[in-house]
Amino acid sequence: MKLRFLGKNSTPGDSPTLYATDQDSYVVQGWRIYAQDLLMQLDVPEGQTAVEVPIELFEHLAKDGLASGEIKRFEAPIMICTENGTCIVQGPMMRDAEALSQMRLPDYEDCIEVPRSSITALLEDSSGPDHPRPA
Numbered sequence: 603m604k605l606r607f608l609g610k611n612s613t614p615g616d617s618p619t620l621y622a623t624d625q626d627s628y629v630v631q632g633w634r635i636y637a638q639d640l641l642m643q644l645d646v647p648e649g650q651t652a653v654e655v656p657i658e659l660f661e662h663l664a665k666d667g668l669a670s671g672e673i674k675r676f677e678a679p680i681m682i683c684t685e686n687g688t689c690i691v692q693g694p695m696m697r698d699a700e701a702l703s704q705m706r707l708p709d710y711e712d713c714i715e716v717p718r719s720s721i722t723a724l725l726e727d728s729s730g731p732d733h734p735r736p737a
Contacts, residue, residue: 603701605629609662611655617706618655620662628663628721630655630691631705631713640690643682652681652692653712663721674727679716691716 605621608628621629632653635641644652663671676683682690693714696702707713 603698605701605704606666608665609659611658611661617708617711618653618659619705620659621701621705622666622718623701623715625715626718627715628718629696629701629705629713629715630659630693631707631711632659632691634710634712635690640682640684644690644692646692649694650692651695651712651714652690653714654684654688654690657683657687657689660721660724663725668722668725670725673724675724677724679714679720680724693720 604624606623608620608622610617610619617631618633619631621631623629630653632655635652635654640654646652657673660673661671673680676689679691679693680689681692684690691714693716696713696715705713
């Protein structure tokens with residue numbers, strides 16, 4: 603799998619990162635979750651994991667030809683939005699050796715692969731008078 607770097611919202615050595623793949627998916631690299639209060643809210647099946655990233659990371663989707671990277675729907679694969687402006691994203695653990703070799707993945711980070719359609723669905727506004735957008 604080939605990766606194309608879209609962007610990161612971090613400082614050197616602290617690197618949540620977003621990549622597009624040649625497999626019609628995105629790779630989301632983020633911080634491993636150690637906070638028990640967050641872990642208790644998740645149901646992570648075998649073969650999946652969850653990572654924490656700044657919500658602004660998705661603004662880099664515009665570099666993949668999407669009109670905007672503004673998240674308008676907070677549903678799977680985004681599982682939790684935190685008070686700190688981050689979100690917990692869950693999906694299949696990245697196991698592709700070629701893709702992993704293209705990344706710098708510190709010990710305290712992990713990455714997941716998410717279908718492009720799952721991410722682009724989050725950019726569509728489904729709110730209306732009966733469906734307010736979460737704060």
